[in-house]
Amino acid sequence: MIDLAVESERLERASPEERLAFAVERFGRDLLFTSSFGAQSAVLLHLWSVVARALPVTFIDTGFLFPETIAYRDALVGRLGLTLAIVRPDVARADFVARYGDDIQQRDPDLCCGLNKVAPIAPLKASARAWVSGLRRDQSRTRSGVAILEADGALVRVHPIATLTRDDVARYLAAHDLPEHPLVARRYLSIGCAPCTRAVAEGEDERAGRWAWSGKTECGLHAPKAS
Numbered sequence: 001m002i003d004l005a006v007e008s009e010r011l012e013r014a015s016p017e018e019r020l021a022f023a024v025e026r027f028g029r030d031l032l033f034t035s036s037f038g039a040q041s042a043v044l045l046h047l048w049s050v051v052a053r054a055l056p057v058t059f060i061d062t063g064f065l066f067p068e069t070i071a072y073r074d075a076l077v078g079r080l081g082l083t084l085a086i087v088r089p090d091v092a093r094a095d096f097v098a099r100y101g102d103d104i105q106q107r108d109p110d111l112c113c114g115l116n117k118v119a120p121i122a123p124l125k126a127s128a129r130a131w132v133s134g135l136r137r138d139q140s141r142t143r144s145g146v147a148i149l150e151a152d153g154a155l156v157r158v159h160p161i162a163t164l165t166r167d168d169v170a171r172y173l174a175a176h177d178l179p180e181h182p183l184v185a186r187r188y189l190s191i192g193c194a195p196c197t198r199a200v201a202e203g204e205d206e207r208a209g210r211w212a213w214s215g216k217t218e219c220g221l222h223a224p225k226a227s
């Protein structure tokens with residue numbers, strides 16, 4: 001049994017690689033790692049390739065992603081020697097749009113995320129003991145209180161790069177010669193599905209371009225406590 005508060009506090013002083021190694025050692029194949037292959041994903045993907053290359057990286061293909069994200073995913077998987085596990089919603093994009101309308105993201109993004117992001121991962125989440133993701137505290141106000149380890153029911157959430165800043169990420173990418181997502185050059189600093197992502201202006205939070213027309217800030221996969 002892990003005392004999450006104690007371990008999380010201890011891991012505050014560890015490096016991202018040490019935090020990830022702790023999770024891999026502790027949970028092994030019961031560790032779920034999801035990546036959006038978004039703007040800053042290459043850091044955690046690189047760490048994964050060092051610490052846990054034998055374990056899969058799970059990618060949720062909602063059907064609404066940018067083609068640049070798919071190309072970036074394939075390039076990184078090849079470069080880092082990762083094993084990719086792709087999950088998809090039960091209803092493909094064309095049928096989904098025919099059923100709910102092509103403005104469904106504007107009218108009800110929670111429904112769309114629920115069916116296309118949260119539901120596909122639910123079986124994997126149910127069978128996992130821990131879930132690694134790349135949340136960082138400086139991404140947005142709602143993520144500023146993310147701990148290294150957090151309880152989510154019976155699941156342990158693991159955030160190895162929670163303490164990295166955007167500048168730290170840039171330095172890590174440069175130090176390891178990792179490519180940026182091609183849309184970052186156009187100031188897409190947090191990249192989700194195409195209908196729900198815009199570029200951000202100077203001074204805005206990284207995630208300000210996500211569901212920018214609404215008050216929605218998270219897709220429902222990760223629900224950090226506001227601080």
Ligand code: SF4
Nearest residue numbers: 064109112113193196
């Ligand atoms: S991010 Fe937008 S398109 Fe993607 S699943 Fe959520 S609402 Fe749907």
